[in-house]
Amino acid sequence: MQNIWKKVGAILGSAVMIGATLVGAALAQDTMDLGDYEDLVIDSDGNVQALYVIGASAATADVVGAMGMTAWAGQNAVTTEGAGAGEVTLTPIETTVSGVERHLMFDNVAAKAYEFGGQSPATDLIGPAGWGSGTGVVNYLYSYNEKGPVYFGGTEYKWHEQVTVTLGNINATRDELDTAAGDKYDEVFLTVDANTIEYKYDMDTDMLYTSFQGKKIWFMGKEYTVISASESITKLGASDSEVLLTTTDPTTTISGVDVKLDGIYSTGTGSTYKAKITLTSGGTTETKYVSAASTESIAGIEVYVKDAVVTTTGTNEGEAQMIVGAGILKLEDGSYLKLGDGTETTWQTQTVSGSPTTKLNYITVTETSPYTTVSTTNTVLYAGDSITSPNGLFGLTFNGITDKYGNAPTYVNVDIMPSLKDLNGGNQKTIRVRTPDADGISYYDETGASQKTTKELWVNTSMGDNQWYYRDPTNTSRYTNTTIPAIQLTTANTMSMEYTNVSTVAGTITGYFNIKEPTFTRTDGASVARNMTLEYNASASSIGKFEDVNDAPTASASYYVYYANYANASVVTAANFIADEYTSATTATRDFYTNWGCYVDSVGSTLVSLQCPQEQSMGEFVIGTQEVGTGTAQTVQAGETVTIGGTKLNVTGAIGSVTPAGLPTTVSKLDTEVTSADKSAYTLVLVGGPLINTLVSELQVAGSLEKTIGAPGGAEDVATAGQGVVELVADAFVDGKYAIVVAGSDRAGTKAAANILAHFDDYADTLDDKTAYVVG
Amino acid sequence: MEEKPEQSKKEKQREKLVNIALLAILIIFVATALYLTFRNPSTLQYEENIYYYKGSAIPFRANISDCLNMSVSPDESSLRNILLNQNVDTVLLLVNPNGSAHEGTAAYDIFKITASDYFGIPTAIAYTQYWPEQPNTPNTTIEHATYTTPIIWLRSNQDKTLIELDGPKIIVYAEEDYDLDTQACKISITLLETIQ
Numbered sequence: 001m002q003n004i005w006k007k008v009g010a011i012l013g014s015a016v017m018i019g020a021t022l023v024g025a026a027l028a029q030d031t032m033d034l035g036d037y038e039d040l041v042i043d044s045d046g047n048v049q050a051l052y053v054i055g056a057s058a059a060t061a062d063v064v065g066a067m068g069m070t071a072w073a074g075q076n077a078v079t080t081e082g083a084g085a086g087e088v089t090l091t092p093i094e095t096t097v098s099g100v101e102r103h104l105m106f107d108n109v110a111a112k113a114y115e116f117g118g119q120s121p122a123t124d125l126i127g128p129a130g131w132g133s134g135t136g137v138v139n140y141l142y143s144y145n146e147k148g149p150v151y152f153g154g155t156e157y158k159w160h161e162q163v164t165v166t167l168g169n170i171n172a173t174r175d176e177l178d179t180a181a182g183d184k185y186d187e188v189f190l191t192v193d194a195n196t197i198e199y200k201y202d203m204d205t206d207m208l209y210t211s212f213q214g215k216k217i218w219f220m221g222k223e224y225t226v227i228s229a230s231e232s233i234t235k236l237g238a239s240d241s242e243v244l245l246t247t248t249d250p251t252t253t254i255s256g257v258d259v260k261l262d263g264i265y266s267t268g269t270g271s272t273y274k275a276k277i278t279l280t281s282g283g284t285t286e287t288k289y290v291s292a293a294s295t296e297s298i299a300g301i302e303v304y305v306k307d308a309v310v311t312t313t314g315t316n317e318g319e320a321q322m323i324v325g326a327g328i329l330k331l332e333d334g335s336y337l338k339l340g341d342g343t344e345t346t347w348q349t350q351t352v353s354g355s356p357t358t359k360l361n362y363i364t365v366t367e368t369s370p371y372t373t374v375s376t377t378n379t380v381l382y383a384g385d386s387i388t389s390p391n392g393l394f395g396l397t398f399n400g401i402t403d404k405y406g407n408a409p410t411y412v413n414v415d416i417m418p419s420l421k422d423l424n425g426g427n428q429k430t431i432r433v434r435t436p437d438a439d440g441i442s443y444y445d446e447t448g449a450s451q452k453t454t455k456e457l458w459v460n461t462s463m464g465d466n467q468w469y470y471r472d473p474t475n476t477s478r479y480t481n482t483t484i485p486a487i488q489l490t491t492a493n494t495m496s497m498e499y500t501n502v503s504t505v506a507g508t509i510t511g512y513f514n515i516k517e518p519t520f521t522r523t524d525g526a527s528v529a530r531n532m533t534l535e536y537n538a539s540a541s542s543i544g545k546f547e548d549v550n551d552a553p554t555a556s557a558s559y560y561v562y563y564a565n566y567a568n569a570s571v572v573t574a575a576n577f578i579a580d581e582y583t584s585a586t587t588a589t590r591d592f593y594t595n596w597g598c599y600v601d602s603v604g605s606t607l608v609s610l611q612c613p614q615e616q617s618m619g620e621f622v623i624g625t626q627e628v629g630t631g632t633a634q635t636v637q638a639g640e641t642v643t644i645g646g647t648k649l650n651v652t653g654a655i656g657s658v659t660p661a662g663l664p665t666t667v668s669k670l671d672t673e674v675t676s677a678d679k680s681a682y683t684l685v686l687v688g689g690p691l692i693n694t695l696v697s698e699l700q701v702a703g704s705l706e707k708t709i710g711a712p713g714g715a716e717d718v719a720t721a722g723q724g725v726v727e728l729v730a731d732a733f734v735d736g737k738y739a740i741v742v743a744g745s746d747r748a749g750t751k752a753a754a755n756i757l758a759h760f761d762d763y764a765d766t767l768d769d770k771t772a773y774v775v776g
Numbered sequence: 777m778e779e780k781p782e783q784s785k786k787e788k789q790r791e792k793l794v795n796i797a798l799l800a801i802l803i804i805f806v807a808t809a810l811y812l813t814f815r816n817p818s819t820l821q822y823e824e825n826i827y828y829y830k831g832s833a834i835p836f837r838a839n840i841s842d843c844l845n846m847s848v849s850p851d852e853s854s855l856r857n858i859l860l861n862q863n864v865d866t867v868l869l870l871v872n873p874n875g876s877a878h879e880g881t882a883a884y885d886i887f888k889i890t891a892s893d894y895f896g897i898p899t900a901i902a903y904t905q906y907w908p909e910q911p912n913t914p915n916t917t918i919e920h921a922t923y924t925t926p927i928i929w930l931r932s933n934q935d936k937t938l939i940e941l942d943g944p945k946i947i948v949y950a951e952e953d954y955d956l957d958t959q960a961c962k963i964s965i966t967l968l969e970t971i972q
Binding site: 047054055056057058059060061062063064065067095382383384385392399400408626627628629666667668669670747748751 | 825833835836837850853856857858860861862863871872873874875876877878879880881883884887888901903907909910913922923924943944970
C-alpha cells in the first residue's frame with residue numbers, strides 16, 4: 001500500500017513538473033512585441049485572427065483612416081486550400097452577349113461595321129430562330145415555333161417577334177458635338193438617331209382583332225393574356241401578374257395597392273358573374289363591380305377580371321382571377337407605350353391592320369428618343385450607357401473602345417521631345433523619340449540588313465532630312481546612323497516617322513516631325529494612313545522647342561501640333577489642331593483621339609506624349625443583352641501555356657502550395673459590439689483614443705497602457721497634436737490574449753498610428769522588440 | 777533484522793494493475809495539457825455572418841441570410857455589369873466623413889471585396905465634403921459617376937432600404953445602421969456570386 005501511494009506521489013510530481021514545463025512553454029510562445037504584429041493578426045494557418053474594433057462614437061473618416069490597416073491584414077492572409085502545390089486555376093471573367101455585337105471605325109456608321117467586310121446592310125435583326133441570323137438568334141424573343149401558334153376556331157395563326165435596328169442611324173464618333181473647338185475629338189461616344197430600334201410583334205397569318213381576346217400571346221418576350229384588342233388599342237395582362245382571390249381569402253396587396261374581393265354576384269345573364277372589388281391606392285378607396293372578361297378603373301387603377309365564379313350555390317361566395325394595375329400593358333396606336341403603373345415611355349406604338357382592316361397584321365413599338373446631343377437631355381451614349389426596351393428585356397449598349405476583336409486596346413506609349421544629344425560629334429539639337437515601356441521602335445542598323453528594336457532613337461535636326469541615330473547596343477557610347485524608323489505597334493501595324501527640315505542654317509534650324517499612323521481601310525474602300533505633324537524650332541531654346549514657326553501650310557494657322565501631314569495644306573484647320581501656340585481664340589492644347597485610336601495624352605513645347613493602340617480602335621456596341629459571368633476555368637502549372645479568351649498566356653514564376661488568400665477574412669466591430677467571446681478568441685486591434693474607443697479607455701483606466709493618451713496639451717504621454725501610438729498590451733482583457741492599441745492625441749495622430757500598421761512591412765524592423773511605438 | 781514477507785501472487789497482480797492505471801492517468805494528463813496549451817482557439821465566432829467561398833471564410837458584419845434578402849433595383853446582374861465592366865478604371869465609395877462609424881465599417885465590407893486580389897478593382901474612398909483632417913481624400917458627388925468611375929454612395933438614416941442603380945450611380949439607402957451592413961454585404965456577395 002505504501003508503495004502505491006509513493007507511486008501516486010511520484011506520478012503527481014511528474015505531472016506538476018510537466019505542467020510547469022508546458023506553462024513555461026506557453027508563456028514563452030506568447031511573449032511578443034510589435035515586431036510580431038503579423039503573427040498576432042494572422043495565425044499559423046494563414047487565417048486572420050484579429051478583430052478590428054472602432055469606437056461607436058467615431059466618425060466615418062476615422063474608420064476610413066484605419067482601412068489601410070485592415071486591408072494589410074487581409075492581403076497577408078494565406079490559404080492552403082487553393083489548387084494543388086505548383087498549380088493555379090485561372091477563371092476568366094467574360095461578358096456573354098445574346099444578340100449581335102458590332103465594331104465601328106471612329107466617325108463611321110454601323111452600316112459600315114467591321115463585321116460586314118465592306119458590305120453595307122441597312123439593318124440588323126435579332127429574333128428567334130428563323131427571324132434572326134447568326135448571332136442574332138436569341139432565346140428571349142419567340143415565335144410560334146417555340147410557344148405554339150395562336151388558335152381560334154380550329155385555325156392556326158402563326159406569329160413571331162423580332163427587333164430591327166437601322167444601322168445607318170448609329171455612329172461611333174470622335175466628339176464633334178461640343179461647341180468649343182478645344183473640346184472636340186477628346187472622347188468617343190455613340191450617337192443613335194430617333195426611331196432606330198423597333199420591336200415588332202408580327203402575325204404571319206393575320207388574325208381578327210375580335211378573335212384575340214382572351215388568348216395568351218408572347219409580347220416583348222413575356223406571356224400576356226389579351227384583355228382586349230382593336231385597331232386603336234390593345235390591352236395585355238401579364239400572366240405572371242394574375243392573382244386569385246377568394247371570398248375566404250379575399251385580400252392582397254400588389255405594388256402598394258390594397259385589393260379586396262367582397263363577393264361574387266350574378267350579372268343576370270346566364271352563368272356570367274361579376275366580382276365586387278375594393279381598391280385602396282394612394283389614400284383613395286373605391287368599390288366597383290367588374291364583370292368577368294372585362295376591365296374597370298378602380299381608385300385610378302385598371303383592373304381586369306379574367307374570370308369570376310361562385311363556389312357555393314346560392315351565396316356570394318366564390319373566387320375571381322384578376323390582373324391589377326402594373327400587370328396591364330396598353331398598346332394604343334400612335335401613342336407612347338404606357339407601363340402598368342401609368343409611366344409613359346418614349347417608345348411609340350403602331351398597330352397595322354391587315355386585309356380586311358378588321359385583322360391584325362403587326363404591332364411595332366419603336367424608340368422615338370434620339371441620343372444625339374452632349375447636353376443633359378437626349379444625351380449620346382458614353383461607354384457603358386444603354387437604350388433599354390420598356391420591359392428591360394433587350395437594349396442597345398455602347399461598350400466603349402475596343403479593337404476589332406472586342407478586346408480592350410493595348411496601348412504603346414510614345415514620347416517625343418526636343419533634346420540635346422551628343423551623337424559622336426558634340427551636342428546636337430535633336431528630337432528624341434522613345435517608347436518607355438518596351439523596345440517599341442524598330443530600325444535598321446548600319447548594315448541596313450538587320451531590323452532591330454529599341455526604346456529610343458534620335459533625329460539630328462541640324463543635318464537635313466531624316467538623319468536618325470540609334471545607340472549601339474554593343475557600345476552604348478556610340479551612336480550610328482539608321483534608316484526607316486517606325487513605332488512597332490505590332491508586327492503588322494507600324495507608325496513610320498520622318499523629319500523634314502525647312503532650314504538647317506545655324507540659328508534658324510526649323511522643320512517638321514511627322515508621324516504616320518498604320519494604314520487602314522476606310523469604309524469607302526480606300527486605304528488611308530493619317531498623319532500627325534509637330535513643328536520644330538531648334539533655336540527657340542537651348543534644346544529646341546515644338547512651336548509654330550513655319551506658318552505653313554496655312555499661313556494664318558498658329559498650330560504647332562496638328563493631325564495632318566504638313567505637306568497637305570488644305571487639311572490644317574481648326575478641326576485638326578492639337579496644340580495652338582496662341583490662345584486668343586481656342587484652348588491652346590487639347591485631348592485628342594485620332595482615327596486610328598491614338599490618344600494625345602499630353603502636348604507642350606517640350607514633350608508630346610501619345611498612347612497608340614496596337615490594333616485600330618473601334619467603338620463596340622451590342623444589340624440584345626449582355627451579362628458578366630465566368631468562362632471555363634483552367635488549372636495550369638508554372639511554365640505551361642494556356643489560351644484564355646483567344647489569348648495565349650504563359651504562366652511563369654514560382655507557384656507554391658501556400659497562396660495569398662485572394663479574398664479577405666478581416667472584419668470590424670464597434671466597441672459596443674465586442675463580446676466576451678471576442679476578447680477570448682481574437683487579438684483585438686483597438687482604433688481610437690480613450691475618448692472615442694471605450695475599450696482603450698478601459699485599458700487606460702486599468703493602468704494597462706505603457707503610454708497614456710490624452711488630448712493635445714494634456715499631461716499624458718501622447719498629448720501632442722498629430723501624435724499617435726501603437727502599443728501592444730499583453731493579457732489585455734483575457735489572460736493569454738493581446739490587444740493592440742492604435743490611437744492618437746487627435747484624429748491625425750490616430751491616422752498616423754494606423755498608417756504604421758497599414759505599411760507594416762516597411763516598419764517591421766523599427767517595431768521589433770518594442771511594445772509601444774510613438775509616432776509624430 | 778526482520779525479513780520482508782514475500783508478496784502473494786494476488787498482491788503482485790494488483791500492484792501491476794495500479795501501475796498501469798497510474799501510467800495511463802499520467803499519459804492522459806500530459807496529452808490534455810499539451811492540447812490545452814497549444815490548441816488554436818476557435819476563430820469562427822460568427823457562424824451566421826460567415827460567407828464561405830473558394831476555401832475562404834469571409835466574415836461580414838451582417839447575417840448572411842439578411843444580406844441575401846436585400847434587393848437590388850433593377851436587378852443584380854445590372855450591378856455586376858457596372859462594377860465588373862472592363863471599362864472601369866476606379867470604383868469610388870462615397871461617404872459622409874462626418875457620418876457614423878457604421879458608414880465607415882459598411883464601406884469597408886465592400887472595399888475589402890472589390891479591392892481584393894480576386895477582383896483587383898481599383899477602389900477608393902471619396903467624401904461628400906472636404907475633410908480638412910484628410911485633405912488628400914477626394915470629395916465629389918454622386919452626379920460625377922461615370923461608367924469608367926462608378927460611384928457607390930452609402931446613405932444612412934433614409935426612409936427606405938434599397939440598393940438603387942441609376943446608370944453608373946449606385947445609391948445604397950439604409951433606414952437603420954444594420955441595414956447599411958446588410959446592403960454592403962449584399963453588394964459584396966453579388967460580386968462573389970459572379971464566379972462559380
